[in-house]
Amino acid sequence: MAMSKRRRATLSRRVQYALFIVIALVLAFAADWTELRRSFFDVETAREMFPNVLTVAFKNTLFYTAFGFAIAFGLGLVLALMKLSSVGPYRWLATIYIEFFRGVPALLVFIAIDTAVPLAFGIAFDTASKAGVALGMAGGAYIAETIRAGIQAVPKGQIEAARSLGMTPLRTMLTVVIPQAFRIVLPPLTNELILLTKDSSLISVVGLTTAQYELTKFGRETLSQNPTMTPILIAGLCYLIITLPLGHLSRYLERRTGGKKISTPESTGLGVSA
């Protein structure tokens, strides 16, 4: 007996639902709930983590990330301008820097800043500076490429209009190009911030005092005393408190600005919309 294609599709969907329910039920009955609860949400361990997980670890993660982002943004802007420079050596230097730091693991940069750089140059970083500088140096390479792309996405006609009004190249850059590029790069920049938030966990490889713990280190230390999944889970949830809203913000900004795309007047007859 032949079934129509549509009936077959409906039947197949019902079978898939049924299968899902069966598997879920089997798992629910087979699971040892007390054991699961002990290892994933041990109330005692969770209670022990508060308030320090917020007042110390969460706060430090925010601080290291913000510090790192500030350095990464400044460095990224300089590198982007260097990469767009008409002077060859600036371009080459920026390219070498960007290629190098995008190609090596960020963890390596943290280790270098922790030990190798102080040894080689006789500089002593405090912990916050280590986190900020290492995050900034690694993140700066990515942000540089983002900003460069944003600057190049500003329509050429905007620059010509500014120059035709007598603005110098520098004035054009500051008054017309960078403000518009900034709008274009805001969504991708928010994504960079999410990546940096997660990468701030790498500071846990260097020696930290308890007051300097950030989320990952804090989770690991709690774990070593209470061998359950709970501290890692809580640390993870704390990261989500930062990254989920940022992710939504990024998508919102994208819809509001990038979503409209930089349209050429020739194609829309409506000039450049931001």
Added chain:
Amino acid sequence: MSDVVVEVTGLKKSFGPLEVLKGIDLSVNRGDVVCIIGPSGSGKSTLLRCVNLLEEPTGGKIVVHGTELTDPDVDIDAARTKIGMVFQSFNLFSHLSVLNNLTVAQRKVLKRDAKQAQEVALRNLERVGLSDKVNAMPNQLSGGQQQRVAIARALSMDPDVMLFDEPTSALDPELVGDVLGVMRQLADEGMTMLVVTHEMQFAREVADRVLFMDGGYVVEEGPAEQVIGAPQHERTQSFLARVLDPTHQGPSGS
């Protein structure tokens, strides 16, 4: 009164191996409206863009209001403040309101204070009939309104000459009239204008002189009535026939 505002002699411009301008001579007197017509690729936009050095000439000399732009030591930014430019694609600063589009260069380049810049801006916005759009953003305006704001922006610098690079080519047909109306009014007020255009009616009625360009040369030049009404050269005739009566032409224009 015949003081020369724009003086172009022997202008040549190449893009790589392609020679777009092959020796152009042009002089525009104060108060003159000169229209440049010609087929696409004839070099008319390039010529206009050379007059404020948005394109660097490969040879020849350009003098605007006594300043030789082709002199390597020229302060091109200062010279450009006296040369208004209106683009085919408007190029309003998309992150700035209409008012700020009109004041930003006045303040940053001419160093006018905010109050004076705003006065000048409002006066010019009124000239183009858009006083009510002072706080609008460019993307809230129609193409015709954007182009009129662009004209007001150029006027706010008090230029000696205005360059128009196909100002109505990107507009919907029903919006062309507003922009041409503003340009006609400017011409009547005595502004010196150099206009690249496909609007033959406008050229005929407003221009003091019309240049027909083809293949990097000025083929024919003279009063509008003569160049458009009774063209002498065969190439001018065939171009105008194609533009003015496109439905009665063969595919390649004979």
